[in-house]
Amino acid sequence: MPSRISDSFRAHSQKHLDLNSIKELPESHAWTSSNDYPSENSCNFESIPVIDLDNYINNNNINVLEHIGQACKKWGAFQIINHNISERLLQDIELAGKSLFSLPMQQKLKAARSPEGVTGYGVARISSFFSKLMWSEGFTIVGSPLEHARQIWPHDYQKFCDVIEEYEREMEKLAGRLMWLMLGSLGITKEEVKWAVCPKGESKGGSAALQLNSYPACPDPDRAMGLAAHTDSTILTILHQNNTSGLQVFKEGSGWVTVPPFPGALVVNVGDLLHILSNGLYPSVLHRAVVNRTRHRLSVAYLYGPPSRVKVSPLAKLVDQRHPPLYRAVTWSEYLGTKARHFDKALSSVRLCAPLSGFTDAKDHNGVQVG
Numbered sequence: 479m480p481s482r483i484s485d486s487f488r489a490h491s492q493k494h495l496d497l498n499s500i501k502e503l504p505e506s507h508a509w510t511s512s513n514d515y516p517s518e519n520s521c522n523f524e525s526i527p528v529i530d531l532d533n534y535i536n537n538n539n540i541n542v543l544e545h546i547g548q549a550c551k552k553w554g555a556f557q558i559i560n561h562n563i564s565e566r567l568l569q570d571i572e573l574a575g576k577s578l579f580s581l582p583m584q585q586k587l588k589a590a591r592s593p594e595g596v597t598g599y600g601v602a603r604i605s606s607f608f609s610k611l612m613w614s615e616g617f618t619i620v621g622s623p624l625e626h627a628r629q630i631w632p633h634d635y636q637k638f639c640d641v642i643e644e645y646e647r648e649m650e651k652l653a654g655r656l657m658w659l660m661l662g663s664l665g666i667t668k669e670e671v672k673w674a675v676c677p678k679g680e681s682k683g684g685s686a687a688l689q690l691n692s693y694p695a696c697p698d699p700d701r702a703m704g705l706a707a708h709t710d711s712t713i714l715t716i717l718h719q720n721n722t723s724g725l726q727v728f729k730e731g732s733g734w735v736t737v738p739p740f741p742g743a744l745v746v747n748v749g750d751l752l753h754i755l756s757n758g759l760y761p762s763v764l765h766r767a768v769v770n771r772t773r774h775r776l777s778v779a780y781l782y783g784p785p786s787r788v789k790v791s792p793l794a795k796l797v798d799q800r801h802p803p804l805y806r807a808v809t810w811s812e813y814l815g816t817k818a819r820h821f822d823k824a825l826s827s828v829r830l831c832a833p834l835s836g837f838t839d840a841k842d843h844n845g846v847q848v849g
């Protein structure tokens with residue numbers, strides 16, 4: 479929360495600074511140890527698993543399921559290769575992001591996200607929980623990007639829209655496939671998740687948001703924060719990062735671990751809704767983005783959840799007398815509302831009973847302040 483009204487006012491009035499042209503870190507963007515100092519704790523040589531999705535064709539799914547299960551339990555994140563998303567499409571989405579973020583601020587603000595809105599251009603939505611501003615700008619798309627693209631480029635929006643829509647279609651297929659692999663690694667079959675399957679037995683698409691994030695080169699990266707520590711309110715998130723590192727995941731016992739960009743690899747994060755579905759067996763991963771002195775970083779997150787009216791709760795197969803359901807049923811939109819109000823306390827706020835070790839969720843007592 480903003481610690482003082484004056485901080486909060488200053489933060490608000492400098493919300494749309496053009497970070498690309500600033501030569502010195504303004505006070506409004508200078509983080510200290512009291513608000514999650516970025517350079518603390520970040521020297522670590524472990525790295526999240528890299529999983530080859532082609533492997534499962536040869537190994538009847540066994541290896542890949544085991545590998546995914548271990549990664550979800552231990553890290554809440556992994557990288558994938560051989561995922562069938564073409565390099566050309568990954569390049570195109572990067573170019574689309576660059577063409578958007580390199581526009582003058584006035585142009586981007588034509589598609590500004592409204593205070594109550596979800597889509598459009600703006601600072602990170604979680605900014606209101608922090609007294610300092612983040613060194614990033616974002617653009618959120620749900621479904622068609624047409625309306626916002628037209629506001630920005632009245633005569634020249636088609637290429638941007640085509641790339642975004644192709645990326646959304648390809649990501650939807652990949653996210654569905656990953657969801658079944660992640661659930662499969664828990665022993666869950668399609669018959670056991672009615673909302674995700676059509677009567678014909680085919681997978682039903684979930685709903686999703688696409689988030690383009692831009693992190694300009696920063697004059698004082700050790701005191702700036704690209705995107706503060708958070709978990710995603712999703713079943714899973716698929717993240718593409720350009721060739722500049724910045725993403726870090728938090729691992730119990732190890733601290734912040736950098737996820738290096740591998741050409742062509744995509745990062746998969748466990749989100750809060752999979753945490754709920756798995757009854758806490760696959761904890762959602764706390765992650766953040768740090769920034770760089772010389773390089774501009776771009777990331778594209780595909781945030782995948784269930785169809786909006788579906789109530790998600792711990793899966794029946796994972797619940798018994800010894801393992802009571804730990805979370806109440808929530809729809810995705812209800813949970814997003816809870817996240818918007820309670821941020822890092824959202825998961826605990828839908829919890830039914832306290833974990834054996836205390837009164838909070840695992841990530842609430844890992845020593846990291848996220849709010």
Ligand SMILES: C=C1C[C@]23C[C@@]1(O)CC[C@H]2[C@@]12CCC[C@@](C)(C(=O)O1)[C@H]2[C@@H]3C(=O)O
Pocket residue numbers: 596602603604618686687689708709710711712779781814817
């Ligand atoms: C579906 C969504 C998840 C998200 C909120 C949103 O409505 C669209 C943007 C998403 C994002 C991306 C950056 C981090 C995050 C916490 C945020 O502030 O906006 C996530 C939200 C989330 O997962 O809760």
Ligand SMILES: O=C(O)CCC(=O)C(=O)O
Pocket residue numbers: 689691705710717719724725726765766767776777779
């Ligand atoms: O830029 C990154 O690496 C992280 C982005 C992210 O966490 C998000 O969009 O939810």
Ligand SMILES: [Fe+2]
Pocket residue numbers: 708709710715765779
């Ligand atoms: Fe995230």
